[in-house]
Amino acid sequence: MAVTKLVVDPITRIEGHLRIEVQAENGKINNAWASATQFRGLELVLKGRDPRDAWAFAQRICGVCTVVHAVASLRSVENALDIKIPAQAHLIRNLMLGMQYIHDHVVHFYHLHALDWVDVVSALKADAVAAEKIAKGMSDWPNNNAVRFKAVQDRVAGFVQSGQLGIFTNGYWGHPAYKLPPEVNLIAVSHYLEALDWQRDVVALHAVFGGKNPHPNFIVGGMASPINLEARATINADKLTDVNALIKRAQEFVEKVYWPDLVAIAGFYKDWAAIGGGTGNYLCYGDLPKTPNGDDFYFPKGVVMNKDLSKLVPFDQAGVTEQIHSSWYEYSGGNDSALHPWDGETKASYTGPKAPYEYLQDEKKYSFMKSPRYNGKPMEVGPLARMLVGYAAGQKDIKAIVDTTLKALNVGPEALFSTLGRTAARGMESLLYAKLMREWYDDLVTRVKGGDTTTHNGEKWDPSTWPKEAKGFGYLEAPRGALGHWVNIKDGKIENYQAVVPSTWNCSPRDKDGVMGPYEAALVDNHPLADPERPIEILRTIHSFDPCLACGVHVLDATGREITQVKVQ
């Protein structure tokens, strides 16, 4: 069989602009290139700005992870200026981060990833009564009933019969890679619609403390929202009641809908537990400090190398560097150097083909992503990395949930290093977050009761109190993985700012040694591609990373000549 090369651009149901090109032979992918085809230059925009404003600029790096860039930025500035935040601000930030994770994972599962596994059209053939029986065995969620399922089915049928499929147009419906029975597809479609309303509602927690979502407001030194039980325009009993209800709603949906769906659907796709593992190196910066300004984390920091869970390698931010061997940038010290972010440079230098172009993969440089490396090695970051590092560190709660999941699916730990493992890890940590959010909320209320209402530390608010020069590192575990912001401050202004984001780690192109990044490595790891015209398998693995970027598909042979004319029905 001929070697085929396939381009997928745009890769949809992600944030941003990502392009995947692969080479396949005999139904298996054997080479891959991941390219980010967008550059915005926010690091350059941040130069010369007031460090207290940086969170707002940096937050606009992503409107999906809308809380995390802001908090990473705050932490970098607070780290540089040695600003300690009050306990209540710490708890509020944790609550906001917790809701960001849960919201993000549920939206990813239902609205960005589910259509890779769930055949919407098949749901039309389901028996609503049988679906109820199956769903009742999954959880006691009140909407798991035949009346609701039938109503959803009728609605989808009417939609399909209208001939206007809207967002479902040209999906790979009926592809043999879809394995769910019609009833399970119907349950998933019903929950897809429920999750749309759910996600809108629960995220209101960000509005309570930050005024809005997306892009809630923050402030260096704590939070801007004061606590005063006796005032109308502050965090008072009315607002706390809302927060309590939103946490409850988030927790219930994760426990009764998302988690049961994940386990049920995964049960039909166990073959994906042996596909798409990739680099085998996993990095977690550590996050959710147990105490304000501390570094004892609910999600421990560390590195797992070569899938070896028996040994946890320590993490030190000094080991992070970025290369540009395959990226459209220039380094003043030569393009094969590796720079730590404090010495980082962002000088775009596009050398690819002029648009419109057909292919990038023959170029030496093929992406606007840099190649981050830890101690010189590529790292996968994200929920799976957090679970594996936590597991290797022996963190009790993480170990328990990982073991329970493996047992429920009747698979061994090796199943984690896969496309399926990545998707399952997202559900595992959502359960953990839901539990933690309850604890943080209770802690917040107990402290208010005890008279602690301080939310901001303004001691070093005035730039005259700052050193002439300072540099800081703001780490965070975003829903998609390890996120670091590095800031250099000079004379009260930002002198240099570098963000190394989760998708830069995961979407990293080849480094100077020719070593692939995680997306690329995952796509060549025992990876099937049954029908190049409908590359659903590529979407499964790429979506399992929950990319924050955008992409395209063309089919050509190894020399670049098209050998398969792609036609879409």
Add this chain to the structure above:
Amino acid sequence: MYNPTQLPWRKDESLVEYLEQTGVPRRDFLKFCAEMAVMLGLASAMTPKIAKALASIKRPPVVWLSLQECTGCVESILRSSTPSIGDLLLDTISLDFQENLMAAAGFAAEKALKDSMEANKGKYILVVTGSIPRNEGGIYTTIAGRTAEDHLKEAAAGAAAIVAVGACAHWGNVQAAKPNPTGAVGVRDIITDKPVVNIAGCPPIADVITATLVHVLTFGKIPELDREGRPKFAYGAKIHDQCPRRANYDAGQFVEKFDDEAARNGYCLYHVGCKGPETFSPCPIFMWNNKESWPIGAGHPCIGCTEPHFWDTMTPFYNRLPNTAGIPVERTADIVGGVMTAAAVGGIALHAAATTASRMGKKQLPVHPQHGGSGQGGNSPTSN
């Protein structure tokens, strides 16, 4: 919860068109309607009525381009409550291309876009999020090998109306902040031959986005706009003039430091940098996230995100606005907006289309929008 007995689409137009596209001639359709009347035991006079009812099945097509942006605006519209995003997608519009939500990818996605633009030429609504980078030939955002500018021009050419959602599509936003490394601009800097509605904000409030879409769909024309292209129903007044803390401003009750006693009483944030006095936005009225709160409601000063170039003109965010006290409260959106933009767009309606629709005795999406905009009381769109 929706009512499953309700038809899940708008009764506007064109099952006939749809059938014709799929190879069913109009005369066959009418024949079918006559047979239906017979089957139902109705007088033949009912045939046209049946035909009319059946012919009304079509949801207005919407094509959504995501260009150079952070997806915050898409996230925002996902928070819409009236209509909810589910109702919007299933009942109100046909969202034929939208990268973040659509099932298809790669070629199949490109085809969905092309098919909708061809089948609905002159009739679809184009929604744009994201700016358009122009440096280096636009190479800083390419999709399927083509530049953002290329995609925008093609999609705009066949659009009945263009809705630029968010600060990036409006004027370039954070990418366009100094030194604007990629040469990012907004939609109106490129599309100069038809009106563009700018739903301002970083991001805009979900309900403002959906209300604007509903306005266009229901009334067959775009809402009245200010000089910035912002719908007046939402952006017609300054935050300062609608702010629940305005009384504190007038009484001289100011927060001087975050978390001070004044902050804990919910006083005015002007002294810690609030940009409300310079910002036209419906935040205090529409509020955010099921009306849970809004930035000033959560104790943070307004950063002015509905105003053009706010990353440069409103920063440092925590410094007090210069000269604010001198701005008369009655200053209007048009005057302030005029500082940034040379030409007026206000009040452009899709006049010809609306006229056609009214002649046909039904509401309808505009078919051929006015080029150059000499419609009802409108002036030429900006061409800078």
